[in-house]
Amino acid sequence: MASSSSTYRSSSSSDGGNNNPSDSVVTVDERKRKRMLSNRESARRSRMRKQKHVDxxxxxxxxxxxxxxxxxxxxxxxxxxxxxxxxxxxVLTAQMEELSTRLQSLNEIVDLVQSNGAGFGVDQIDGCGFDDRTVGIDGYYDDMNMMSNVNHWGGSVYTNQPIMANDINMY
Incomplete structure (x- = not known):
């Protein structure tokens, strides 16, 4: 009998002290239900994390x-x-090139006038665009108001300096 009582005790100790088989089924069902609820809650949290990540x-x-x-x-x-x-x-580059060409032409004219025009009178350089006569009210030249060898800008016709361009931005 000792063996049967030990069997009874081992079965009762494994069932948590319950001898009733329906109690053990209830306990297993309770564990399954708790586990199912836990899994549902875990899945809900996982869906919430996933939704937050998507958001x-x-x-x-x-x-x-x-x-x-x-x-x-x-x-x-x-x-x-x-x-x-x-x-x-x-546009500015084209204008600069045009002005540089014009400046070079004007410097050539000034050099020509300075080298050849020192002994000539005003009448001989009129064709070069240097005219120190003033235009009167009637549109004709007013030679009476003309100052000797002085142009409209106050400088002498014979002391023109070459016009220099700023060559910083030439090319």
Whole structure:
């Protein structure tokens, strides 16, 4: 009998002290139910984490889309300004080349007048564009008000200096 009592005790100790088989089924069902509730709660938390992650990614997409749109707008404005400045630069470069050519021509004329015109009178250099006579009210030259060898700008016709261009931005 000792063996049967030890069997009884071992079975009762493994069942938590219950001898009733229906109690052990209830205990197993209770464990299953608790485990199922725990799994449901864990799945709910997992879905909430996943939804929060999706919401965060959606917000990040919206923010990056706005940033991208602003960058594209800024790039468009900058490109338009660049094209405008490039066009202005082309015009200024062409004007600079034209003015440099004109300056070179004027310097050649001044050099020619200074080298050949020192002994000639005013009438002989009129064809070069140097005329120190003033135009009167009636549109004709007024030789009475003319100062001897002085042009309209107060300098002598014979002491013209070469016109120098600033060659910093020449080419």
């Amino acid at each position: 965060d990614l959606t917000a990040q997409i919206n923010q990056l889309s706005n940033d991208n749109r602003q960058i594209l707008n800024s790039l468009t404005v900058t490109s338009q300004l660049y094209m405008k400045i490039q066009a202005e630069n082309s």
